[in-house]
Amino acid sequence: MKVTVTQIFLLLLLSLVHSFAEQRSNEEEEVERSQFPSGFLFGAATSSYQIEGAVLEDGKSPNNWDVFCHIPGGIKNGDTGDIADDHYHQFLEDIEIIHSLGVNAYRFSISWSRVLPRGRLGEVNPKGVMFYSKIIDNLLLKGIEPYVTIYHHDHPQELEERFGAWLSPLMQEEFVHFAETCFENFGDRVKYWTTINEPNLLAEMAYLWGRYPPAHCSAPFGNCSSGNSDTEPLFVLHNMLLSHAKAANIYRHKYQLKQGGFIGIIANTLMCEPLRDIELDREAAKRALAFYIAWMLDPLVFGDYPPEMRQYHGNGLPRFTSEETKLLTQSLDFIGINHYTSLYAKDCIHSTCSSDGDRAIQGFVYLTGERDGVPIGERTGMRRFFIVPRGMEKIIEYVKERYNNMPMFVTENGYSPPEKQDEQEEDLVQDAKRIEFHKAYLAALARAIRNGADVRGYFIWSLMDNFEWVYGYNTRFGLYYVDRQTLRRTPKLSARWYANFLTNSGHNHVENAIPGSFKIKDAILTRLKTQKAEM
Ligand code: FCB
Numbered sequence: 393m394k395v396t397v398t399q400i401f402l403l404l405l406l407s408l409v410h411s412f413a414e415q416r417s418n419e420e421e422e423v424e425r426s427q428f429p430s431g432f433l434f435g436a437a438t439s440s441y442q443i444e445g446a447v448l449e450d451g452k453s454p455n456n457w458d459v460f461c462h463i464p465g466g467i468k469n470g471d472t473g474d475i476a477d478d479h480y481h482q483f484l485e486d487i488e489i490i491h492s493l494g495v496n497a498y499r500f501s502i503s504w505s506r507v508l509p510r511g512r513l514g515e516v517n518p519k520g521v522m523f524y525s526k527i528i529d530n531l532l533l534k535g536i537e538p539y540v541t542i543y544h545h546d547h548p549q550e551l552e553e554r555f556g557a558w559l560s561p562l563m564q565e566e567f568v569h570f571a572e573t574c575f576e577n578f579g580d581r582v583k584y585w586t587t588i589n590e591p592n593l594l595a596e597m598a599y600l601w602g603r604y605p606p607a608h609c610s611a612p613f614g615n616c617s618s619g620n621s622d623t624e625p626l627f628v629l630h631n632m633l634l635s636h637a638k639a640a641n642i643y644r645h646k647y648q649l650k651q652g653g654f655i656g657i658i659a660n661t662l663m664c665e666p667l668r669d670i671e672l673d674r675e676a677a678k679r680a681l682a683f684y685i686a687w688m689l690d691p692l693v694f695g696d697y698p699p700e701m702r703q704y705h706g707n708g709l710p711r712f713t714s715e716e717t718k719l720l721t722q723s724l725d726f727i728g729i730n731h732y733t734s735l736y737a738k739d740c741i742h743s744t745c746s747s748d749g750d751r752a753i754q755g756f757v758y759l760t761g762e763r764d765g766v767p768i769g770e771r772t773g774m775r776r777f778f779i780v781p782r783g784m785e786k787i788i789e790y791v792k793e794r795y796n797n798m799p800m801f802v803t804e805n806g807y808s809p810p811e812k813q814d815e816q817e818e819d820l821v822q823d824a825k826r827i828e829f830h831k832a833y834l835a836a837l838a839r840a841i842r843n844g845a846d847v848r849g850y851f852i853w854s855l856m857d858n859f860e861w862v863y864g865y866n867t868r869f870g871l872y873y874v875d876r877q878t879l880r881r882t883p884k885l886s887a888r889w890y891a892n893f894l895t896n897s898g899h900n901h902v903e904n905a906i907p908g909s910f911k912i913k914d915a916i917l918t919r920l921k922t923q924k925a926e927m
Pocket of ligand 1: 439442589590593660730804853860861869
């Protein structure tokens with residue numbers, strides 16, 4: 393049979409139309425709670441520094457962010473977390489708004505400098521412990537599972553000054569002490585622990601770009617007063633992995649059996665797509681995932697850094713002893729995944745790149761959000777975040793394949809709108825785009841689960857507008873709007889949508905997530921009563 397050029401052209405056109413239509417329909421797919429397994433955790437997430445405020449109250453010491461925010465020029469508009477959302481004083485009202493969403497889980501983190509103001513050198517601060525204890529108790533009374541991150545970017549400044557915090561192996565013992573303090577004081581009620589939020593992002597932001605404290609970097613990545621962007625991120629991440637492994641080891645041996653919980657870690661994940669339709673960029677996209685995600689997860693599952701990294705870093709990459717390898721590979725019950733965006737990857741081994749992609753620390757990959765001036769997805773309020781729902785499905789698939797389908801939780805996913813001048817509350821609460829975002833990402837997650845991925849929960853970042861690190865308060869990720877003058881919380885349209893999405897289901901109670909957790913209800917009530925009497 394003879395095929396004419398016109399026929400080939402028509403066939404090509406048809407297949408293009410078909411794949412475009414398929415993509416559209418995937419992304420517009422309606423999503424329902426019932427598409428997720430029973431017992432699935434649906435929650436919202438926050439972190440201590442971003443919401444608590446009460447900067448030096450009740451025995452809390454200054455932490456690295458407290459100090460950093462007061463250095464002029466560090467944070468947009470000179471914002472600080474001194475007051476933040478004043479959650480320290482308003483936590484009971486906040487638990488009410490969490491409850492009104494109808495979620496069965498709430499993810500939050502513990503402020504190290506509130507609980508152990510001087511680290512191992514000082515005492516446990518009873519007021520700090522009491523604060524988190526009350527949060528946990530009040531959540532459980534409402535049938536909400538506390539999902540606790542031990543460390544989310546903030547540590548006592550003293551550790552920075554004494555020995556350089558994450559740059560030193562001494563930080564490992566400090567972290568283990570902090571983690572154990574948490575297991576001891578809260579582990580009777582907390583069943584989900586994550587040790588460290590995004591070691592990979594922290595290493596990159598604080599020691600490569602120098603944008604988070606302690607602001608270390610070197611050229612071509614930035615102009616900091618100290619640091620070495622080519623090497624420090626590697627040492628810092630190494631110390632964080634060992635800190636995690638040692639804390640998990642203590643949990644396994646002293647607490648897990650008695651307390652019956654689970655322990656994991658959280659990775660920042662971005663999906664990478666080849667910039668150009670060529671093999672070199674397809675390889676670059678894979679390499680970028682290895683140098684960013686597998687960098688922190690391979691050691692925890694296989695006991696060593698990914699082979700791609702060994703190949704390019706040679707002896708520059710730290711080594712684990714066999715004892716450490718053993719600890720690492722026994723340290724995970726699940727993987728937490730923070731996912732927001734996809735980026736394009738361009739090869740820099742054989743192609744010419746701008747200077748920052750041209751380095752081993754970046755895997756010789758240049759990452760960008762645009763191809764020929766066209767963004768990879770709709771833009772958001774974050775310069776490097778674009779709306780690419782299929783990235784969620786792909787990243788879950790990547791983690792599932794690489795790590796033998798270990799249980800996963802999506803511990804963060806969220807949207808902030810591009811900032812507009814003089815925007816008012818009335819506009820910001822009408823957040824139809826955020827609803828669209830979550831529907832599309834949830835539909836992608838549901839597809840990954842249908843494809844066999846063992847995902848057990850999903851947390852929206854964030855419960856309420858908060859201190860978005862170097863971007864300050866004008867970058868708003870919340871389901872609740874927070875007025876910066878009055879600190880009043882107002883549900884956005886998305887909060888109503890989430891509540892609606894969640895109540896249209898029969899599996900929304902915590903009993904499904906943790907059998908027997910209500911047995912401790914009486915104990916909680918008794919404790920809350922005694923605390924009241926003591927006050
Ligand atoms: C993540 C952080 C979280 C928040 C979101 C937008 O990297 O874990 O605290 O800042 O980004």
